[in-house]
Amino acid sequence: MPSTASAEYAPRSIAQLSATADEYDFDPAVHLRYWIRSASAILRQARVYDDEDVYDDAYILYLRYAQLVLNRLHTHPEAKKAPERTQLVSLSKKLAPILSRLQELKPIIEKSNAEYEESQRRLAHRRAELAKLRKSTETEEAHNKSRDEVDRADDTLDMRGLGAADHPELLVLNQQAQLPIAREMESDIAVHNQYAYPSLPSRDIASLPSIPTILPPEKPQKLPYSAELPEVVVRPNKSIEHKPIAATEGGTPLRTVFLPSELRSSFLEVALPNTRKNLETCGILCGVLNRNAFFITDLVIPEQDSTSDTCATKDEEGLFNFLDENDLFQLGWIHTHPTQTCFLSSVDLHTQNSYQLMLTESIAIVCAPMHEPSWGIFRLTDPHGIKAITSCRQPGLFHPHSEKNIYTNAKRPPGHVFIRDGLPFKIVDLRNK
Numbered sequence: 001m002p003s004t005a006s007a008e009y010a011p012r013s014i015a016q017l018s019a020t021a022d023e024y025d026f027d028p029a030v031h032l033r034y035w036i037r038s039a040s041a042i043l044r045q046a047r048v049y050d051d052e053d054v055y056d057d058a059y060i061l062y063l064r065y066a067q068l069v070l071n072r073l074h075t076h077p078e079a080k081k082a083p084e085r086t087q088l089v090s091l092s093k094k095l096a097p098i099l100s101r102l103q104e105l106k107p108i109i110e111k112s113n114a115e116y117e118e119s120q121r122r123l124a125h126r127r128a129e130l131a132k133l134r135k136s137t138e139t140e141e142a143h144n145k146s147r148d149e150v151d152r153a154d155d156t157l158d159m160r161g162l163g164a165a166d167h168p169e170l171l172v173l174n175q176q177a178q179l180p181i182a183r184e185m186e187s188d189i190a191v192h193n194q195y196a197y198p199s200l201p202s203r204d205i206a207s208l209p210s211i212p213t214i215l216p217p218e219k220p221q222k223l224p225y226s227a228e229l230p231e232v233v234v235r236p237n238k239s240i241e242h243k244p245i246a247a248t249e250g251g252t253p254l255r256t257v258f259l260p261s262e263l264r265s266s267f268l269e270v271a272l273p274n275t276r277k278n279l280e281t282c283g284i285l286c287g288v289l290n291r292n293a294f295f296i297t298d299l300v301i302p303e304q305d306s307t308s309d310t311c312a313t314k315d316e317e318g319l320f321n322f323l324d325e326n327d328l329f330q331l332g333w334i335h336t337h338p339t340q341t342c343f344l345s346s347v348d349l350h351t352q353n354s355y356q357l358m359l360t361e362s363i364a365i366v367c368a369p370m371h372e373p374s375w376g377i378f379r380l381t382d383p384h385g386i387k388a389i390t391s392c393r394q395p396g397l398f399h400p401h402s403e404k405n406i407y408t409n410a411k412r413p414p415g416h417v418f419i420r421d422g423l424p425f426k427i428v429d430l431r432n433k
Contacts, residue, residue: 011113014106017056021063027390030357032078036087037320038358039068041329043094048289050101054241055112059105062098069095083317242293246416248360248382249408254416255361256293257331259285260423263299264375267334268367270301270427275338275369280311282335284319285363286328294331294361301429310347310397311335318430330355332363342368342376344407347397349380352407353389356380363410363417377417379410 012020026035046061069091078084244253271281286298300322303314313319323330332355335348344352344364355362356379367375380386385406392401410417 011116012056013113014059014109017059017109018063021060022067024064026068026072028076030390031354032073032076032081032084033087033316034354034357035068035073035076036084036091037330039065039073039091040324041359042068043098044327044329045289046098050105052291054292055105055109059102059109062102062105066095066098066102241291244292244416246412246414250383252360252382255289257287257361257363257410257417258293258295258423259377259417259419260296260425261419261421263296263425264334264365264367266425266427267299268336268369270429271336271367274306275336278308278338279306280308280336280338281306282311282313282333284313284330285332285334285365286323286326287331288327289329294329295423296331297425298326298328299334299425299427301427301431303431308339309345315430322428322430330358331361332365334365334367337366337368337371339370340368341371342366342373344378346399346401349385349389349401349406350392352378352380353386356382356386357390361416364407377409377411377415378407379415380407381405 042061042065046058046065049055049061050058069088073079073088073091076084079088242256244255246254246256248254267281267283268275270283274281282302282304284300284302285296286300287294287296300319302316302319305312305314322328333351337343344366348364348366352362352364355364360382362379364378365375366378380389384403385408388401388403388406409415412418
């Protein structure tokens with residue numbers, strides 16, 4: 001299922017959110033149990049976003065869940081079979097409070113969007129005011145520069161010892177230079193008559209003070225608003241959200257998955273007895289959604305049947321109950337290739353497809369301790385790889401796929417998985433001892 005969490009916040013109307021909620025492909029060829037798990041994962045994500053006050057993403061996911069349960073799942077060919085029929089009834093019982101919450105969220109989102117639009121209008125008005133102020137300041141600076149040039153010309157003449165008494169022609173030049181300034185002063189006095197100006201002393205023109213000393217005091221600038229831009233209304237706590245920095249081949253943002261660096265070595269220790277027997281071992285990567293990023297917090301070792309080339313989980317209901325009881329997301333899987341190299345086999349591709357149908361960010365970690373590279377983190381390409389595997393009807397466990405670029409590296413860079421030291425996790429072994 002595609003991720004809905006937006007990389008950048010931009011207000012969306014209820015109509016736009018509703019359209020986004022319907023942006024998924026329902027394929028009846030996919031087993032119904034995967035769609036049921038997908039619906040549960042959607043609802044869990046919606047509740048997380050709702051608790052974090054990310055109401056637009058919560059609205060999308062609540063509505064997607066409602067559409068899936070009301071309009072899609074009951075049309076599936078397996079809908080009348082047990083235990084799927086019982087599970088569908090359970091999903092339907094959750095609809096009433098979800099539909100009620102959708103109605104509560106609509107006015108909240110509309111009010112938030114209106115506040116955002118109003119803040120943008122204030123911001124645009126403020127920017128226009130500041131632009132006018134800058135233009136006025138630039139004009140005044142240009143005018144002051146012109147007057148400074150006249151002052152420097154007078155100072156230069158004085159430094160050369162050219163007095164008006166010895167050179168009468170300078171008197172004419174001085175008068176001509178001062179005429180426009182005097183006129184400007186008269187205009188300023190007419191406009192700003194609240195200021196007191198010094199009177200011109202009665203003495204010889206050669207001993208007059210320089211022009212700047214007889215200009216009016218500078219008019220103080222009074223702004224109608226603070227020079228600071230108004231605060232923009234944004235989504236609550238958006239500043240601490242983990243923004244997606246990777247995307248699928250189709251452009252869908254991929255939320256970041258944080259993987260504890262010590263998890264792989266701990267898994268290899270658990271798998272060592274099987275590895276020595278050339279038997280594969282698999283584990284389920286489980287975790288939580290927090291501020292738009294997934295954190296792997298649990299490595300679950302399920303009941304399983306193993307061979308040298310395969311590993312199949314058993315008691316899926318027990319595994320799903322564990323996830324539900326602990327409010328965890330299924331974020332992918334990890335398994336060993338005790339004799340083979342590090343790659344996704346045809347069996348692995350189909351297994352990984354079921355994970356990504358439930359959650360787009362799901363990953364597959366392959367450990368090949370006898371080869372180099374000894375491990376890798378992968379995902380199916382989307383939409384190309386997912387469509388190729390979903391539509392595959394070839395019989396048998398191992399069969400070739402003619403399509404190219406079915407899967408790709410998921411580790412950062414360029415993928416969405418970050419490996420971090422010190423992240424806590426625990427191992428839960430569900431196998432019978």
